Each structure stands twice: as C-alpha cells, then as structure tokens.
Amino acid sequence: MSIWEYANPKKFITTTTPIVPWVLGLSIALLVVGLTWGFFFTPDDFRQGSTVKIIYLHVPAALMAINAWFVMLIASLIWLVRRHHVSALAARAAAPVGIVMTLIALITGAIWGQPMWGTWWAWDPRLTSFLILFLFYLGYMALWEAIEDSDTAADLTSVLCIVGSVFAVLSRYAVNFWNQGLHQGTTVPVATGERSISDIFFVPLVMCMVGFGLLFLALVLMRTATEIRARRIKALEARMRG
Amino acid sequence: MNLDFWSSFKDFIYAIYPPFWDAVVAFLGKYAVEVLSAYFASIILLVVIVVMSIRRSRRVRAQLTAVEARKDKS
16 A cells, blocks of 8 residues: 555545544644643742743644745645645645644734843744745745646646745744844754753643644544535536536 | 733633632742733643644545445446
C-alpha cells in the first residue's frame, strides 16, 4: 500500500470522512481541558501577572500559523511535481485555517504586548515577518479565487506558496537571525530541548498545542473533502451543459 | 489613548454586570481586561472557522447529491 493511493479523491474521502469527527472531538476536548487548566489552575507569573495566561492561545496559534504554511508548501510541491489534484486542494483548504491561526497570534500578541512592552505593535523582525505571512495568506486565498481555471490557479498559488515560505521561516527564526527587537526567543526550542518555562505552565501549554494541531488536521481534512466535492460538482455541471 | 480605550472597555463590562467584573478582577488582577479580550477574540475566531467549515461541508455535500440526482435523471 502506498501513500499515493490517497491522491485518489474517492479513496481520500472514504478514508478521511469517518476519522474527521473523532479528530475534531479530540481536539475540542484537549482545547477545553488545556485552556480551562491554563486559565483557572495555573498561577500568575511573577513579572507578567495574569497576562501569562495568554500563552495558551498565542504560542499554539503562532506555531500552527507557521506549520500550516509548511503543510501548504509540501502540498504545493507535491502538486507541482506529481500533479495530484488532492494535494493542490489540500493546500487550498489549509489556507483559511492558517490565516485564522495567524490572526489569533497577531491579536493575542498585540493584547499581550500592550501591558508588557507598552505598545500594541512594534516593527520588530518577528512581528513584521508574521504580518507579512498574514498578507501572504490573504494573497494566496485571493489568487485561488481570482483564477477560473483550477489547474492554473493551483500552479500560480504553488509558486506563491514557495515564495511565502521565506516569511514562514523568518517568522520562526527572525529572533535568532537578527538577535534584536522586543519579542523574546523560542520558549520551547525543539532542537535543544532546553525550555525556559516551568512545568506548571508547560503541561497545559502542550495540551493546547496538541489541541490546536489536531483542530488544524480535522479542519483541513474536512475542507479538502469539501473542495473535492465542489470540484466534482463543477465537472458534472460542465458535462451536463456540454 | 491606550489607557482611554481600556478604561472605557472596563467601564462597559462593569456596566453590564458589576458582580461579574468584581469576581474577574479578584481572580485576574489588573490585567483582567487584556486576558479576557485575548480569550474572547481567539475563541470567537476558532468557533467561526469551525462552524463555517462544517456548514460549507454540509452545503456542498447536499449540492453534490442534488447534481448527481439530476445527472442520473437526464
């Protein structure tokens, strides 16, 4: 059995449809537990006070905003190399979810920044690259809508996705590259494992990160199946007209 | 200007139901509005994307069934 079998739209839908409610349910359960735990049962930070509770939304959303773009990048490369329609539609399906994650990261970041930095916004490398990533998401979605022929749209959006990946990388590593600005470095560096956060905050944070990840997965699977069906409707209507 | 915005926002919440606001401030301290706003905005956005995805999925599925039925008739 090969992974490319799932590039068959019918196989994709029959495989993912029964899974989606479970993944969605699990993600909602994890988010409810993680956010409730973080909000009600973790102490205030000695410097940041209760604003530390924003971490349970800000960090997972920012993580998923960047990862969503990388998922779109992989799907776009698969489209460009192997011409599987499901991968192009998966990239399209991931964009609205990614933009919501980016928006949450930007909004919660601004709300957190105001009392801690004394400003809602600063042209800091990480914040700026995140804003550009948000604009790339908008451009990506607009390009899909603007082009009638879906294969041409998939080609052009794939190229845009490759270009935008520069800003997805910058969003994650801008602090390391420039070593300046208001934003702190990574709280949970996966490479070194030396996290600068106590277990009291870390456990609910991981729960929220997994919850956001599973929510993204469930929504992308559901939206990809919807895109496949919408494409089939277009094809059937064209056939009936002709 | 920033302070004015938060003050009016706090006044607005306080006016809706004062005991709620007193309890929130007792729990979250002076950053209550900031924390609540972040949670409120994020949860609203998450609910919107989930509801929109489910609604569109159902609508497109129903449309496909209708189109396939039409195709079978013709």
